[in-house]
Amino acid sequence: MTARKTPQTMKPATAAKKLDVYLQATPEEFQAGMVSRDELNALQSDPPEWLRELRRTGPHPRSVVAARLGVSISGLARAGITEALTTDEIEEIRTENPDWLERERATEAEVRRQEAELKNKSRS
Structure with a gap:
């Protein structure tokens, strides 16, 4: 019997740092939950509009x-x-x-x- 792997997760602050964005400017749902490695990869490869806008204009x-x-x-x-x-x-x-x-x-x-x-x- 093989053990099921649990997805690696990180705190929103860690994910924001990896994305080079200011955590307090991210949407509430991003700040409130854990971010999986797969979710982070998806955000990096195909950023949603809020992330593109945040990277473009800040803060x-x-x-x-x-x-x-x-x-x-x-x-x-x-x-x-x-x-x-x-x-x-x-x-x-x-x-x-x-x-x-x-x-x-x-x-x-x-x-x-x-x-x-x-x-x-x-x-x-």
Whole structure:
């Protein structure tokens, strides 16, 4: 007799993180229940309209905001940005190009340069 496999499930917060969306902006039914691996795969391969719209306009989690601005999450925190932002708000920051954004982009570029340098040294 073979044991029936139970589907692997995850909390909505984990699924939202894997989908790169802000949990509080997802529909109530998504937030309320567990998400199976199959459901997550279906959401990734054929996203429903709410997910496409959320990815397009936000609000976006800080990891997405940081990536779109080219800074680290820590850089966002240093700039006082601790909340999710919409696509329009991200574009507004890019357009204004405040001093903190230039500094944090330079810091991020330096960190990446150093990481690449260390990686190249370890290969030698």
